[in-house]
Amino acid sequence: MKTAVIQFPGSNCDADAVYVAGELLGQQAKLVWHTETSLEGVDAVLIPGGFSYGDHLRSGAIAARSPIMHEVRRFAERGGPVVGICNGFQILTEAGLLPGALTRNDSLHFLCHDVHLRVERTDTIFTSAYRQGQVLRLPIAHNEGNYYADEETLARLRGEGRVLFRYVTPGGEVERAANPNGSQNNIAGILNERGNVLGMMPHPERAAEALLGGTDGRGLFESLLAAVVR
Template sequence: MKFGIVVFPGTWSDRDCHYAIHDVLGGGADYIWHKETSLFGYDCVVLPGGFSYGDYLRAGAIARFSPVMREVERFAMSGGVVIGICNGFQILCEAGLLPGVLLPADHLQYRCQWVNLRVENNSSPFTSGCHKGQVLKIPISHYEGNYYADEATLQELESNEQVVFRYSTASARITSAANPNGSLHNIAGIVNREGNVLGMMPHPERACEAILGSTDGNVIWESIVEYYQRRSG
């Protein structure tokens, strides 16, 4: 299977994603420049982190109009697996592929730190290798990651089990102290209703080797590969 890593002007997690998928896990991965108009040949599309267009407007608000995004929408509608990380999550929300928005952090500062994520749903293509309640140690690096949606949307997310990751303590407790940015319901990652589009603020591609402090991010890429193999096998 092949991952396609979209590069917008200002994207910087593209190389880290490529490193984790290709160099660490031995998977196939190519870069896709944002002006491309075809996603033919890709099995999973990655929207990586960074500051697309400098994020001078609302984060992700300009990137969602890049030519490639029309294809990403079509790809997602037809059941293709899409993962948006950090800026990628913001772009997916701006594009309407995921509900809600990512506001500036409640403390109004950029934060780069390790966080713990509790896996809430292990039936998604992104988490099938986890067990429910498992805690993943993965870093965040963002300013606008404070998940917000209206009450009805939140209800729907919860009742459909669309919340995939929540900020937690190392012992899997959901507390406000474990929430690094003020996200409602400690939400760190959600999927769409169909379950094939994931947006998450933390950076799994950074938790890819023991020497970097954690390998917990790899399970997400491995789950995607396994999902693909199951589907095509």
């Protein structure tokens, strides 16, 4: 599997993503600068976290209009797998590849700590390595992670099974106290209609080996690898 990790001015999880998708999985991974205009030969695209363009205007707003995102859109339209993590999730919503928006945390504070999230489906290219209902512990680091969408969109996400991860208690219960940022329906990650584009706020690449304190995030990358090489 050859993964393109999109790099913007202000990205700060790009090297982590290259390490996990490349060295940790024993695959190929490369940085692709935001001004490039080709994704030829790529099997998967990962848009990492950070503060692209200093979060000017809105988080992800400028990055969503960069040259490489035209290619990311075409790649996704052809069915290619795309993962946006944290700022990458924000960029995907700004680019129209995922519905809704990521707004200020309801606490109005930057949050940086571990959270628990529940795997809602395992029949996707991103979660086949997990168990249905499995509770993961992953870190978050964001100021604008509060997922918002209108009621019609939320109903469609629920009805079509496109909420892939929800914030939960360590025991797997969906409770307000387990929601770190105020996201509607405790949403931590969603899919597009086709199921090949994922946006999520928690960082699986920061929890992919024991040295970092946990391996719960590794399953996402292993699931993607299995889907690409099958």
